């Protein structure tokens with residue numbers, strides 16, 4: 001991701017007056033067509049980011065380099081992706097830091113993989129397992145499409161229930177239907193102080209996971225939450241929530257690995273993080 005004018009081969013998002021986004025890769029001599037008519041790629045190449053162009057139907061379209069959110073929402077999907085609001089929460093709760101060794105299953109379409117690769121940086125390492133070869137290939141194309149070759153990323157077509165190799169990991173992230181079945185392996189793959197984060201669309205799955213965690217005394221400080229993002233509009237005096245929002249995506253469960261399984265430090269009702277007050 002660089003500053004300066006657009007050049008051939010780069011990704012561009014064109015944003016229309018309704019904030020609809022269109023993702024394309026610039027190729028000299030090509031035309032991009034959408035509901036607003038066509039735009040010549042040559043009209044974008046050489047322009048600064050943020051330039052307003054006009055389609056053949058005279059609709060203004062602004063050209064930007066795609067943000068990670070733009071890319072994730074527009075890239076081709078095999079499996080359902082994690083949405084940016086959940087990706088942001090997972091990044092923060094899993095505390096994915098530059099240089100971290102991160103395990104992930106399943107790779108799906110690669111949305112979380114992209115966030116992880118960006119967060120760990122060139123000194124970190126991401127290992128992704130994906131059971132279905134066609135989804136693994138989709139994830140690979142999506143990752144390479146944005147980041148190019150990633151020598152610090154290992155993608156394996158593998159069933160995570162067969163076990164996790166390449167350990168130890170600082171972080172383990174699970175986005176698969178029955179992730180509670182792989183918790184003992186995830187626990188073993190994490191180093192002491194490591195963080196486990198799992199995402200589930202239904203509360204039944206959270207229940208299964210919470211119950212499975214009770215049987216794993218080295219995974220503690222369990223937290224369960226969901227993120228609700230409510231977009232608002234501000235147009236003159238009309239300042240109000242949008243009428244349509246993403247009503248539900250899923251729930252997130254977090255746990256931390258102890259050095260040795262011991263007496264549970266779990267209080268009956270934990271204080272929520274952020275409610276403890278601040279240190280002077």
Ligand code: SAH
Pocket residue numbers: 079080081082105106107108109110111112113129130131132135158159160161175176177
């Ligand atoms: N987090 C991904 C989406 C994951 S969807 C993203 O943001 O794009 C869940 C994925 O888990 C699917 O691709 C599915 O094939 C995979 N999966 C399900 N069971 C699995 C298993 N046992 N081992 C590895 N992958 C599995």
